[in-house]
Amino acid sequence: MTSGTAASAVREPAPAEGLRARRRRQTRAELHAATVRLAREHGLEHVTVEMISKEAGVSPRTFFNYFRTKETALFAWPGGLTEAEAEQFVSAPGRGPDAVLRDLGDVFATHVDEMAPGAGAFEDVLALVEKVPSALGAFLAECDALERDLAGAIARRTGDAPDGQTVALLAGIAMTAVRNGLMRWARDKQHPDGPAASVRDSFTALRGLLAPAYTPPATTEREA
Amino acid sequence: MTSGTAASAVREPAPAEGLRARRRRQTRAELHAATVRLAREHGLEHVTVEMISKEAGVSPRTFFNYFRTKETALFAWPGGLTEAEAEQFVSAPGRGPDAVLRDLGDVFATHVDEMAPGAGAFEDVLALVEKVPSALGAFLAECDALERDLAGAIARRTGDAPDGQTVALLAGIAMTAVRNGLMRWARDKQHPDGPAASVRDSFTALRGLLAPAYTPPATTEREA
DNA sequence: GCAAAGATTGCAGTGTGTGCAAGAATCTTC
DNA sequence: GAAGATTCTTGCACACACTGCAATCTTTGC
Structure with missing residues (x-):
């Protein structure tokens, strides 16, 4: 989902959002999703950061570049309103x-x-x-x-x-x-x-x- | 402070509160006080459970018999109203x-x-x-x-x-x-x-x- | 292209928090 | 008061959370 097919610039000249920011947003979302999925399945207390990061395809160390704690990764709603x-x-x-x-x-x-x-x-x-x-x-x-x-x-x-x-x-x-x-x-x-x-x-x-x-x-x- | 001088039973027949409960309440209060004192002095992030328990005169392991985390020890107000x-x-x-x-x-x-x-x-x-x-x-x-x-x-x-x-x-x-x-x-x-x-x-x-x-x-x- | 900036990762190390079992103190009951 | 049941403390071992550092690789801006 959302993968491959680098859409040639049809309607998205990527005005202010570079590739870097995009990827960053994506891995963040992926970590969040993985956390919720695993917590739902095993209960949060039995979910380790190692599991989450493996599920999301990044290193455990990287997890902490995105979330301070396991718990904060549960909530993905942006800081405030649109x-x-x-x-x-x-x-x-x-x-x-x-x-x-x-x-x-x-x-x-x-x-x-x-x-x-x-x-x-x-x-x-x-x-x-x-x-x-x-x-x-x-x-x-x-x-x-x-x-x-x-x-x-x-x-x-x-x-x-x-x-x-x-x-x-x-x-x-x-x-x-x-x-x-x-x-x-x-x-x-x-x-x-x-x-x-x-x-x-x-x-x-x-x-x-x-x-x-x-x-x-x-x-x-x-x-x- | 609050030390020594085991007051002989003068006015305290300790009706429903045994010695055990009293001591428990006291060490809890002491752990709380120590936590606040040290956090005030060094900043909470630089205070370890080891310091707190040493300051309160108990083992680190005992700390966790009273509080789940360092942070919860900051708050001593009882569960609710009197x-x-x-x-x-x-x-x-x-x-x-x-x-x-x-x-x-x-x-x-x-x-x-x-x-x-x-x-x-x-x-x-x-x-x-x-x-x-x-x-x-x-x-x-x-x-x-x-x-x-x-x-x-x-x-x-x-x-x-x-x-x-x-x-x-x-x-x-x-x-x-x-x-x-x-x-x-x-x-x-x-x-x-x-x-x-x-x-x-x-x-x-x-x-x-x-x-x-x-x-x-x-x-x-x-x-x- | 090239250099600056940013992201990922491994590693080492500190600190948190838990289960377990032994020992000491307190409460109970006779 | 003394034996026995409770409860509290503590040490030990261990898994896991989290951080600083430095190496490496990618993106970006020029």
Whole structure:
């Protein structure tokens, strides 16, 4: 898959991404995939870095050029949101908490959707997070990094200082909803529609919880 | 410090706590203290389990009978709230989100206050959490455990199911405020009153954020 | 082409974390 | 109080995680 057939420059003049960067991205993805696959099969505690790197076709030493630990290799989602996702969110109208949370629900729902195409591996990773303490720590650290990114985006949208208290709290609350949605889905599988629906559900519940006076109008509708 | 002078049984009939449990609790505390002290002095990455155990007067092997890793030894706060704290919170009046969050602010403010008597070590540990990735993971995992405990208490108070969505979200939001208060205090040292005041502040900001229609009475001195 | 920059790898070495079994301290029961 | 059951400590051995260094090879920029 994705192999051979060096496509002659038809539509891809490789603008800023050299061959080097491409390969690097690829081996990283391969290491991640190998980690998840093996953890799924044998349980993370019985998977060694040696196995992973062999499975991915690189040396054990190389593994550590890509991931600090076995656990961090479980999570491949990029450091934060896409350029596009962030831009869309930032430039959306409304800067009150409710509007921000509404849009964040959308953003993360689509984000999760794109992130879990097969969803098979995603599911297993989340199950692992609940089971293995070290995996939990890595997962939460990853969430924390995402939260910081998120705070930046929120600040850009509301015009607040990036390190302000309000911004940080909003980001934290949003990530709480994301985690809640993901974990509930992984545990109860109560949303056959997939994790994205579960995340969206958590955001809805969150907004309902926060402003009982408001009771936002049935979601769905975009405010001008 | 804390050495010698085996106090003859004057006022301590040791009702339900045997000598064994007492010693166990003590060496645990000593290992924790040694870890923090050494990490503060040399930086966590340069502290080995061997150093810690030597400092605490036990064998390296014994260290692992108490803590799974070096990092977890940084955090000594017990698994959750005190019996008393929990009881008081559970039986307080009001079961809406705002009332719950208000009381949780109080609970955690006092909890943090009791936890950080000297506050010297506490401060360093939080600074470490921001600096060392592995420490961050351990810290967040610890917070997660506390969050689960908290969910139980909230459920007892509101009468909801302990694993319900609303309960989980409330607990997550509350822990977000706690973390925010602690980290902001450790970073900016903007609250000379100590971490408890900072945590309280975060809860106030959170409640103000959630229900803008409410605008809880006063308590805010400053605005961003 | 050629030189700078970057990636992979082997090797050696430190440190983490676990299973096991022997020994010492504490608790139980009579 | 003394024997016996628990529990804690510790040393030992071992697998594995992770790092620094230096050699080698590939990509890149000129």
